Amino acid sequence: MIPYGRQSISGEDLAAVEAVLRSDWLTQGPAVPRFERAVADYVGAPHAVAVNSATSALHLACAALGVGAASRVWTVPNTFVASANCGRYCGAEVGFVDIDPRTYCLDPHDLARRLEVASGQGRLPDVIVSVDFAGQPCDYQAIAQLKAEYGFRLIDDASHAIGATCSDVRVGALPVADITVFSFHPVKIVTSAEGGMLLTADPALAAAARRLRSHGIERDPVLLECPDEGAWYYEQQALGWNYRITDLQAALGASQVARIDGFLARRRALAQRYDTLLAELPLISPWQRPGGVSARHLYPVLLRDKVQRREVFERLRASGIGVQVHYLPVHLQPYYRRLGFAPGDFPVAEDYAERTLSLPIYADLSDASQDQVVAALKEALS
Known part of the structure; x- marks a missing residue:
């Protein structure tokens, strides 16, 4: 089976993990801040906070921004459920904005209409969670104008987009985003097995996230609320969670970051090959918005109709091609239907979800395997 995505593990990665296993630290040791610094330096962000998943990072981002039961959080239906659930974890009301029919990211025109209403x-x-779907940055110039007009805070869910750029600025350091979140799941561009990270230019938000990732506990003598009793002393200053990443994961992640440019170059070359190889087929290849450079985490194509999608999906799976669907619309999940959402609420996202297929794309995918994918797709479409 050729999967739609998979990790690329090198001898250097194995050595980095082995070094931690032979050290005195397995959980929160020196590898964690090294990983944070490696990612922060790569994207150009002042502060980075590593956690055990991107879902945890999204939750911490909402909590750090003060999201609560009286808050409203909006995101898009075309995403993994975590982009919406992070607001619900904090008790907020969650809403959605439809997607652009070409980029499949948040549609700033639909956002403008909904904000006016x-x-x-x-x-x-209070907060909007944008999603850089498939690695392509949203239209942040338009979103920045709306943010200035309406005053919402912005979380950039860039789980797909480490290494992407928008107007020559790397995602993770975009001024419009109050907090950016990356994912290091095995199918993502770099992996720490499981893991996530939030990045911000705001030291107060970074400090809040660091505290909340570890039960809300503070050990810095300067920040203690009561007199310091000694080196053993700590205070729980907030109700936090155990969202800590381990040194084992951080060591793998930092080793992977050292190879990120190679990963990105290969993904972009594969996407360009797909563009050429699929040009004559009856489908729509992913369109790239000028002004941004995608990290090419996914390669989603659109088929003619949903009936055809099921048949093509099953034929490709039977041929050993691990295609996938990204994503089922979040607002149509049973949990969100019970909150009042229904079919027809976000027609662009719903139409896209019924016709899309994600083709295999990952750094170790060979040209020969990609040719095999294309041949199987041509046969399935014939």
Whole structure:
């Protein structure tokens, strides 16, 4: 089976993990800050906080921004459920914005319409979670203008997009984002087995996330609320969680970051080959918005209709091609239907979800294997 995505593990990665296993630290040791610094330096962000998953990072981002039961958080339906669930974890009301029919990212025109209506109702969102789908950055120039007008905070869910750029600035350091979140799941561009990270230019947000990732505990003598009793002393200053990443994971992640440019170059070359090889087929290849450079985490194509999608999906799987669907619309999941969402609420996202297939793309995918994918796809479409 050729999977839609998979990790690339080198001898250097194995050696980095083995070094931790032979050290005195397995959990929160020196490898964690090294990993944070490696990612922060790569994207150009002042602060980075590593955690055990991107879901945890999204939750911490909402918590650090003060999201609570009286808050409203908006995101897109075309994403993994964590982009919406992070607001629900904090008790917030969650809403959605439809996607652009070409980029499959948040549609700034639909966002503008919904913000205007919400403003008239006195129900503006406190936080918007944008999603850089498939590695392509959203239209952040348009989003920045709306943010300045309506005053919401922005979490950039860049789980797909480490290494992507927008107007020559790397995702993770975009001024419009209050917090950016990366994922290091094995199918992502770099992996720490499981892991995530939030990045920000705001030292207060970084400090809050660091505290909340470890039960809300503070050990810095300067920040203690009561007199310091000694080296053993600590305070729980907030209700936090155990979202800590281990040194084992951080060592793997830092080793992977050292190879990120090679990973990105290979993914972009594979995407360009797909563009050429699929040009004559009856499908729509992913469109790239000018002004941004995608990290090419996914290669989603659109088929003619949903009936055809099921048949093509099953034929490809039977041929050993591990295609996947990204994503089922979040608002149509049973949990969100019970909150009042229904089919037809976000028609662009729903139409896209019924016709999309993600083709295999990952750094170790060979040209020969990619040719095999294309041949099987041609046969399935014939």
